[in-house]
Structure formats: structure tokens, C-alpha cells
Amino acid sequence: MLSPGYEEIVKAPKALLHDHLDGGLRPATVIELAAEVGHELPATDATRLGQWFIEAADSGSLERYLETFAHTVAVMQTESALHRVAYECALDLAADGVVYAEVRFAPEQHLDRDLTLHRVVGAVLAGFREGCAAAADAGTPIRIGTLLTAMRHQARSMEIAELAVLHRDEGVVGFDIAGAEAGYPPTRHLDAFEYLQRENFHFTIHAGEAFGLPSIWQAIQWCGADRLGHGVRIVDDISGNGQLGRLAAYVRDKRIPLELCPSSNVQTGAAASIAEHPIGLLRDLRFRVTVNTDNRLMSGTSMSREMALLVEAFGYGWSELQWFTVNAMKSAFIPFDERLVLINEVIKPAYSKLLA
Numbered sequence: 001m002l003s004p005g006y007e008e009i010v011k012a013p014k015a016l017l018h019d020h021l022d023g024g025l026r027p028a029t030v031i032e033l034a035a036e037v038g039h040e041l042p043a044t045d046a047t048r049l050g051q052w053f054i055e056a057a058d059s060g061s062l063e064r065y066l067e068t069f070a071h072t073v074a075v076m077q078t079e080s081a082l083h084r085v086a087y088e089c090a091l092d093l094a095a096d097g098v099v100y101a102e103v104r105f106a107p108e109q110h111l112d113r114d115l116t117l118h119r120v121v122g123a124v125l126a127g128f129r130e131g132c133a134a135a136a137d138a139g140t141p142i143r144i145g146t147l148l149t150a151m152r153h154q155a156r157s158m159e160i161a162e163l164a165v166l167h168r169d170e171g172v173v174g175f176d177i178a179g180a181e182a183g184y185p186p187t188r189h190l191d192a193f194e195y196l197q198r199e200n201f202h203f204t205i206h207a208g209e210a211f212g213l214p215s216i217w218q219a220i221q222w223c224g225a226d227r228l229g230h231g232v233r234i235v236d237d238i239s240g241n242g243q244l245g246r247l248a249a250y251v252r253d254k255r256i257p258l259e260l261c262p263s264s265n266v267q268t269g270a271a272a273s274i275a276e277h278p279i280g281l282l283r284d285l286r287f288r289v290t291v292n293t294d295n296r297l298m299s300g301t302s303m304s305r306e307m308a309l310l311v312e313a314f315g316y317g318w319s320e321l322q323w324f325t326v327n328a329m330k331s332a333f334i335p336f337d338e339r340l341v342l343i344n345e346v347i348k349p350a351y352s353k354l355l356a
């Protein structure tokens with residue numbers, strides 16, 4: 001059978017669990033919004049700006065990679081800008097064939113002007129709602145769940161966790177912490193995670209990206225994370241012959257989803273190349289692997305491109321792409337019955353045609 005081509009991958013339904021709103025703006029939108037607020041950018045032509053983001057993020061360090069967000073966050077400080085960015089995000093993901101996405105952002109980073117946390121969340125949720133309606137009209141339906149992120153070097157995680165629970169019936173489906181990992185362990189935010197568990201709410205934690213096993217261990221065993229944002233360094237607990245250490249065995253046994261982001265990991269130095277990315281080993285060992293974009297602007301990528309890169313590097317076919325997609329859908333934070341509908345009525349029928 002021919003290996004999946006890029007155009008066919010775009011048409012196949014895909015599920016995305018790890019995508020940052022402030023890491024997915026269109027370069028042209030960054031330029032227009034920057035002009036409105038007088039923010040100076042490193043380039044004023046959309047192609048050159050897009051290239052600047054990719055090159056600046058290609059730094060080999062998470063800390064330097066994160067510096068590029070200064071330019072996107074700076075232009076997302078009004079309700080209309082947040083609404084527009086969320087609206088375009090929904091359209092862009094839908095046009096790429098994503099049928100389910102969880103998109104995250106940190107409300108506390110959008111208070112530089114006069115917004116409140118509630119208004120920030122309201123503007124993003126409205127943007128997603130209207131973007132999803134427009135995508136459905138265009139014949140590319142998509143469902144989007146929002147995750148609220150707290151920045152791990154700050155001290156607002158409890159407040160953001162409460163904000164997420166407060167908006168749970170309006171589209172917020174989960175919580176996360178992000179930012180520089182080394183020096184900021186997940187247990188710094190233990191009170192927020194314990195609160196979320198008492199509320200029967202869902203959360204993922206960026207862990208095992210720029211820091212190793214202790215971060216993953218804390219995220220799972222102290223904080224109770226449902227999923228791992230990246231978690232790629234779980235390979236440090238797997239020996240050369242595929243023998244699993246206790247933590248890796250626990251993660252696999254409990255089917256804890258790994259939100260792997262191949263291109264982002266190469267840019268931050270967590271993997272040497274796509275071909276050497278641990279996703280190959282983790283899939284062979286049947287961890288609950290999912291494929292994600294992380295930051296489409298900083299990596300110049302999309303869900304289809306990430307899958308095409310894996311097809312090229314590992315020789316994957318439709319059955320592996322379906323497996324990643326069903327894994328993601330099973331691991332989503334929306335209710336079980338709604339996940340099943342997407343798996344049985346959208347994903348499986350499409351892949352069975354592609355597999356035929």
C-alpha cells in the first residue's frame with residue numbers, strides 16, 4: 001500500500017490535544033495586531049516574520065524557545081485580539097482536517113492592559129465558538145475544548161484552577177501548567193492540583209520536556225496528572241534493550257497519555273531529530289502515544305505536517321495514523337460518550353476507507 005501523502009493526511013480526521021493558542025497565530029495576524037497597538041516586531045513582512053519565529057525558536061533550549069512568545073502575547077491584550085486569534089485558530093485547525101482539538105493558553109498573560117481574567121476567558125471562548133460555527137459552515141466541522149494554563153514560575157495556579165472550574169460548562173475542559181520546567185517542579189502548584197481533583201476536573205502537566213524523570217514522577221505521583229504534556233523523557237527510564245523501569249512501567253500500565261510534540265522537541269533540544277525522536281520506541285512499546293503540534297507558529301507546522309514527518313521518518317501507514325488519532329480521542333477531556341461518537345462516527349469510518 002502507498003504511504004499516506006500530505007494531501008490525503010490533511011483530509012483524514014485528526015485529533016489534537018496539545019496546541020497553544022499564543023503559539024499558533026498567523027504571521028499576518030501578528031503583524032496587523034502589532035500595528036494596532038504599536039508593538040515593534042523583528043520583521044514586518046508575513047513570510048519573513050514566520051521564518052523569524054521558526055529560526056528564533058530553533059534554539060536548542062526551552063528557555064530561549066519561550067522568549068519568542070513575548071511577541072504573540074504582546075498583541076493578545078484586548079478582547080477583540082483574543083477573539084480574532086481564537087476564531088482563526090479554529091478555522092486553521094479545521095482546514096487542516098482536525099476534528100477535535102484541545103487548545104490551551106495562560107489567561108494571566110493577557111492582563112497587561114485593562115482586561116480581567118474572566119473577560120480574557122470569555123473572549124477566547126466566544127472566538128472558538130464562532131470559529132467552530134464558521135468551520136462547520138465551510139464543511140469542515142471541528143470541536144474545540146479549551147484548557148487554561150497557569151505559568152509554573154508564577155504563583156497564580158490556584159486562581160487559574162478556580163477560573164477553569166468556573167467556566168467548565170462554557171467550553172473549558174481542563175487545566176495545565178507551562179513555562180520553563182527546570183527549577184519549577186509541578187509540586188510548587190500542589191494546592192491547585194488537589195483542588196482540581198476535589199472538583200472532579202481534568203488536568204495535564206507539561207513534564208519531561210526540558211527536565212527528566214523527577215518532573216514526570218511528581219506530575220503523576222504527587223499531583224495526579226491525567227496526561228503528560230510531552231513526557232518524552234520517560235525514555236530515560238527505559239534501558240537499551242527495552243526494559244522498563246518502575247516509573248515507565250507505571251505510565252504504560254496506567255495508559256497515561258503522552259502528548260508528544262515531535263518538531264517542538266527537536267527545536268528545544270529534547271530530541272536530536274524527528275528520525276531519532278523517542279516516539280518510534282514509545283509506539284513500539286505501546287505507550288499511549290499521541291501526536292501534537294505544541295506551537296504551530298514557532299515550528300512552522302500543523303497536525304498534518306507532524307504526521308507527514310512521522311510517515312517519512314518511521315514509515316508509518318494509515319493504521320499507525322489511526323492509532324495515534326484514536327489514542328488522542330480516548331485521552332480527550334470531554335465526556336466519554338462524546339469521545340465515542342467522534343471515534344465511531346467520524347474517525348473510524350474515515351480510516352477504514354483509507355485502509356481499504
Ligand SMILES: O=c1[nH]cnc2c1ncn2[C@H]1C[C@H](O)[C@@H](CO)O1
Binds near residue numbers: 022062105179295
Ligand atoms: O512546550 C512548551 N513547554 C513549556 N511551556 C510552553 C510550551 N509551549 C508553550 N509554552 C508556554 C508559552 C506560552 O506563553 C504559555 C501558554 O500557552 O505556555
Ligand SMILES: [Zn+2]
Binds near residue numbers: 178
Ligand atoms: Zn506545550
